[in-house]
Amino acid sequence: xxxxxLEQTAAASQPPAGDAVVFEDVVLAFDRATVLDGVSFxxxxxxxxxxxxxxxxxxxxxxxxxMGLLKPDSGRIHALGEDITHMREQELFELRRxxxxxxxxxxxxxxxxxxxxxxxxxIEEGGIPEEQIERRVREALxxxxxxxxxxxxxxxxxxxxxxxxxxxxxxxxxxxxxxYDSPTGGLDxxxxxxxxxLIVKQRDVYKTSSLLVTHRLQDAFTMASHRxxxxxxxxxxxASGGRNGIRMTFIxxxxxxxxxxxxxxxxxxxKDEYIxxxxx
Amino acid sequence: xxxxDFLSRVEHISLADFAKGKVQSVQDYALLSLQALxxxxxxxxxxxxxxxxADLIGFGSLRIVLAACFxxxxxxxxxxxxxxxxxxALTVIGQLVSIGIVRELGPVLAGLVVAGRNASxxxxxxxxxxxxxxxxxxxxxxxxxxKKLVTPRVVSTIFMMFFLTILGDLLGLIGGNIVASGLLxxxxxxxxxxxxxxLVFSDVFMGLTKPIVFGFIIAxxxxxxxxxxxxxxxxxxxxxxEAVVAAMILIIAVDVVVTRLLMxxxxx
Numbered sequence: 001x002x003x004x005x006l007e008q009t010a011a012a013s014q015p016p017a018g019d020a021v022v023f024e025d026v027v028l029a030f031d032r033a034t035v036l037d038g039v040s041f042x043x044x045x046x047x048x049x050x051x052x053x054x055x056x057x058x059x060x061x062x063x064x065x066x067m068g069l070l071k072p073d074s075g076r077i078h079a080l081g082e083d084i085t086h087m088r089e090q091e092l093f094e095l096r097r098x099x100x101x102x103x104x105x106x107x108x109x110x111x112x113x114x115x116x117x118x119x120x121x122x123i124e125e126g127g128i129p130e131e132q133i134e135r136r137v138r139e140a141l142x143x144x145x146x147x148x149x150x151x152x153x154x155x156x157x158x159x160x161x162x163x164x165x166x167x168x169x170x171x172x173x174x175x176x177x178x179x180y181d182s183p184t185g186g187l188d189x190x191x192x193x194x195x196x197x198l199i200v201k202q203r204d205v206y207k208t209s210s211l212l213v214t215h216r217l218q219d220a221f222t223m224a225s226h227r228x229x230x231x232x233x234x235x236x237x238x239a240s241g242g243r244n245g246i247r248m249t250f251i252x253x254x255x256x257x258x259x260x261x262x263x264x265x266x267x268x269x270x271k272d273e274y275i276x277x278x279x280x
Numbered sequence: 281x282x283x284x285d286f287l288s289r290v291e292h293i294s295l296a297d298f299a300k301g302k303v304q305s306v307q308d309y310a311l312l313s314l315q316a317l318x319x320x321x322x323x324x325x326x327x328x329x330x331x332x333x334a335d336l337i338g339f340g341s342l343r344i345v346l347a348a349c350f351x352x353x354x355x356x357x358x359x360x361x362x363x364x365x366x367x368x369a370l371t372v373i374g375q376l377v378s379i380g381i382v383r384e385l386g387p388v389l390a391g392l393v394v395a396g397r398n399a400s401x402x403x404x405x406x407x408x409x410x411x412x413x414x415x416x417x418x419x420x421x422x423x424x425x426x427k428k429l430v431t432p433r434v435v436s437t438i439f440m441m442f443f444l445t446i447l448g449d450l451l452g453l454i455g456g457n458i459v460a461s462g463l464l465x466x467x468x469x470x471x472x473x474x475x476x477x478x479l480v481f482s483d484v485f486m487g488l489t490k491p492i493v494f495g496f497i498i499a500x501x502x503x504x505x506x507x508x509x510x511x512x513x514x515x516x517x518x519x520x521x522e523a524v525v526a527a528m529i530l531i532i533a534v535d536v537v538v539t540r541l542l543m544x545x546x547x548x
Binding site: 064067069089093094101105107124169 | 412
């Protein structure tokens with residue numbers, strides 16, 4: 001792994017106090033089918049929360065609600081201290097500049113090159129000099145080790161590379177909140193580990209608050225039990241039983257409801273039969 | 281009897297839902313159209329996207345619009361010749377082709393051809409972006425997809441439809457001239473002078489107002505069906521077909537309305 005290009009800025013990164021995301025009794029239905037039924041949870045600043053659940057449990061819906069891409073039928077949602085429940089789309093565009101999202105399949109713009117994809121947010125903001133955009137694009141791509149793909153189109157990249165470019169696109173503006181929608185879904189174990197390492201790196205270096213949807217329990221447990229070591233530029237396991245400053249929690253969804261919200265120790269020792277079966 | 285009651289209730293509910301769905305669609309379409317126009321007064325304007333779309337829509341459709349208008353002009357001259365010949369009025373064939381092409385056939389043909397080619401293209405392109413979450417990604421990146429994707433398409437389609445229709449009209453008249461002078465033995469100069477002299481301001485105004493309206497219909501309908509795509513790749517195919525059908529029907533129906541309105545305005 002190459003050295004971190006943004007280490008100077010990262011050294012000062014400390015999450016501000018308060019909650020990054022708050023869901024209060026959120027209900028959402030599509031075509032009379034209830035997807036979320038009274039979901040409540042808090043994501044503290046600097047914390048990473050993994051969302052588990054079977055397919056169709058409403059995991060991705062939670063991310064889209066947190067981003068304001070969907071509106072709840074009832075309940076309240078706060079993101080980065082602002083009530084976004086009834087916020088208008090134009091106001092949300094401003095807030096979304098502080099939030100990064102990695103979509104399930106990357107959702108890269110297929111008619112744009114990797115450079116244009118990663119630079120999209122900066123170009124749209126306008127007023128940023130060309131050289132600065134180029135430097136930041138290269139930094140973000142270097143973070144995900146894909147600087148050599150800068151002139152390629154998404155169709156020329158593998159599935160894992162597309163996810164990594166999507167991560168670069170999400171982090172280029174150094175967001176305060178990151179939303180990952182199944183970033184390792186459908187990838188081989190080696191590529192999955194690379195993606196997990198990037199998420200851990202983002203968490204530990206930039207202290208970014210994150211919501212992570214995943215089907216892969218082992219990925220989330222790896223994140224909970226590893227820290228990013230800036231000397232070796234790799235993640236390293238923390239001492240057994242120690243947390244070493246890692247702020248990671250989990251929620252489990254079942255039929256639109258949160259049936260568990262706690263840390264990995266509580267999850268591993270849960271008496272709930274469904275959860276025990278789910279994590280076994 | 282109970283089963284009958286149940287079925288009638290189901291039918292009643294589904295009809296109500298159907299009607300509600302249609303009203304909702306019209307409302308959404310109207311909002312999208314207004315938003316697309318409103319964005320013209322907000323920055324950024326995405327001029328580069330407009331130029332790119334103008335190239336795709338305008339130059340991409342040029343050949344087919346010109347061919348359609350040319351052969352229609354020729355066919356119009358051929359068909360008219362039979363009737364006009366009976367009354368010994370073959371010399372007015374230029375006037376007939378000119379009025380027919382400039383006021384009606386040029387704009388409608390260009391509209392239908394561009395709708396077939398571009399409403400489908402817009403619906404499939406935006407539909408694919410919807411099902412691959414690119415539209416959501418754009419919103420998540422703080423960019424308004426209507427401003428970035430719809431407004432440039434609307435502006436470019438209106439702009440290019442205007443010029444495509446002018447060129448289509450010219451090719452239609454050339455097609456009529458080739459038939460008139462080549463097959464019917466009429467003097468080419470006489471054809472062009474009669475074709476030119478018959479046209480008055482209201483004819484040209486009518487012929488150049490329609491492509492603006494049709495361009496707006498093509499782009500907004502194509503984008504609306506694209507942005508409301510549901511159901512994966514199959515949904516993209518459905519949206520594409522529906523966009524073309526809706527755009528063509530609207531063009532033909534609106535043509536009647538615009539023609540009548542302008543006739544009232546000009547006291548024709």
